[in-house]
Amino acid sequence: MSEQTDQPRPDVMEAWREWLTQTERQFNAFFNEAMNTEPFARSMGGYMEMTAAFQRTMAEGMQRYLTFMNMPSRTDVVDLGETLRSIEDRLSRIEEMLQIAAEAVDMAEDREAARREPTRTRTPAGYGTAEDAQEPAEHPQSEAVPQGLRR
Amino acid sequence: MSTQAKTPESLVGQVGREATRTIDRSRRSLDLLLGRHDPDVGTTPKETLFSKGTMKLYRFRPVTDDVYRVPLVFVMSLVSKSYILDLAPGQSFVEYLLKQGFDVYMIDWGYPRAEDHTLRLDDYVVDMMPRCLEIVRERTGQDDVSILGYCMGGVFGLMYAGAFPESGVRNLICVATPVDFDGMGLLRRWADPRWFDVDRMVDTYGNIPAEIMLRSLEMLRPLERPLSYLRLWDNLWDEEYVYNWRIRYKWVQDQIPFPGEAYRQFTKELMWGNKLIKGELELGGKRVDLKRISASVLNAVAEFDHISPYDATKALTSYVGSEDKQDLKVRGGHVSLIAGRSAVTRFWPTVNEWLSARSV
Known part of the structure; x- marks a missing residue:
């Protein structure tokens, strides 16, 4: 992060970081769109198929070779x-x-x-009534609970 | 931005700062290149209560004299290593929960070996999980347990609770857990049955190699890895940044193979059939019915999760039968939801508050 000096001045590195973040976002979005298409999925499936076939051929060849060499x-x-x-x-x-x-x-x-x-008798701070178990919002630490958690 | 000229003092100060940073950068570059000072992970003291094959049931050593009545069991994913929940001291979710007074256990599936290619989802959910939870019950003398599952671990938690609704799961916390597999985005698109021959993959490889798993996940954000190196270079002078980067990089790269038969089943039953939410999934002859789940459910999702997209995770609570259920939406990604600064300051305390009130 840039450090503050007495005189504010342009921070080239900060601008570069911002550019990097934006570029990453845009490129990822672009690639995701390109990869989320049928042609891409088909070519990826074909590639996996080809790799698997190659792997199988190699494995079978190696198996024969090792058998011939009397090795496991x-x-x-x-x-x-x-x-x-x-x-x-x-x-x-x-x-x-x-x-x-x-x-x-x-x-x-x-x-x-x-x-x-x-022992197994621990209770959360402020716990006393059965209702407490249903309402964590009354817990002293409830400020840490994001809005979405509260029912 | 201001365009004022630099003062001589600030220039001298800047040169000094940059000189110091250059020295720091050089030193840390060497550390990285030579693999020196590799961060220790998964160091919270624990004992192994049970093991079967590569699976281990751990019990973390309690650090308080008094713990909550209901034990908490972490259920891990098949996709990643378990130490994401137990990173370095001060950044370990496990350590945090122990300090809050929970009795913490973990089901870690381990690194699958070649001969594990025959393991199916049934083996995990209907065989190993019940055995582990039985041991936890025997050990603690409690009928109730809380389950916390991260990513696919949450799917296992849901499957278990849906297959064994009377088993005493009191609380279920699902973190970044996909349930609607039609919302899996690119992963669903790539697994299209018209182009993706899962049978050939599994029959050829046995376990799906870690390399394929890693590259598939990296393709979801193609620029993330190269740019992370650029950001690292930019922050090489910052000891804390480099330390955190190394921990995270270590975990991300530490991918594990996916057991073959489980992968086949996962693809066919969940990715293609979306059977979990349709109530059509059967494991070991038991139907997984999410509507029969009565445990309190907390569904924690990340808005920008690229591995378990928001569309796949957001509706989890609508599929379970529980009355006490809550959604927690966090601005962040798949990893930052559970680990890192944001998790430490916001997510972990929230889980503590939610769970502690339900663990007495």
Whole structure:
């Protein structure tokens, strides 16, 4: 931002910033209009189609090459990942069951943790009646509430 | 503008200032180029209560001795990383709400792996979300929960509350949440079923690559990125500006892949079919009926949101059955609605006020 001096003078940078903002707005509006047309959507769809076809051809070629070289392909790695995920899921379930078992025997550690838990009795400042919950506008901080929030 | 001549003093002062700024610019340019002093994000202390695959349920460590009775659960989007809600200290929405006395949890879907391409919306809404919320209920001993969803996280919140209306969702805060997908603007136009072959995309890529997601979103405002570099250059002397730019840039560029089957379903059922507001969406054999939602609903929308356009978000409250529902329209964009100076001074206090009165 420009700094104030004793003598006001033209601020070239400020004018440049303003120009930048206006240019961005106008260009974005122009591009948005151009891109919000059927021909653009069609050409974009065509481009995505072409990219996907290229990707698929590459993947198939690579798969053949890796098989020939006796190396694992991406599909093999993904399959391995899926196996690992199922193991992870099983571990999660075991972990859950252990947690339940630990809670059942009321472990000392859990009792300690429970003691550290905060109480759940907090109320907002000024809260007293049931109506308060329906009318946040009466809250002391209500100045911060934009007009649109108030019913 | 005035055209008065410069005084010698002001000229000397200006030269001195520019010299200082040039030194600062050089130093910060080096920081940026070398990746030095990369801002830490997502640093609010938390513990993992449950995980499944890449999904994690976090509980943030409370910072007050007394918290509101109803726990608050953030539900994240599949499109972006979760630390947008937990940026640096002083700019973290999570940290702010903890200080206000909320017991805060977060369902973070994580960075999908290649094998996650089979995950459908059903898996998120009818399998993982109920399990996570059950754990929160067990942990807190409370039947009620509040859900806050940002962007697609809000869609998940609506789907869950619509599929399980008796599940005890007390409050639902949807931030920049699209519901009317006919209003999705360019994204809807580009996904036109006549030209866009979603099956081929998903069958080819598995998960939709992060690069495609990022470029699609950047195309919505093609000049934003190059001009952001120009503005950065202009403000390189300003430590705070550069810090905030780096945090924001980090998040914007940190795009994640979209799980393939969920993307297929999202495109067909929501983008093409607009089934969420028609009451025709079924997940895991359960119909998602927004009219059965009875939770208090706050719909926060940004007037100049280019990702979830105002036309797609504005009518959310008209589709839910709740009696207590409110709209909050903010002058800003998709990110500035939830993070940044405007959010810190206006949006966060508003959410605090709305939610605290409904969390006792």
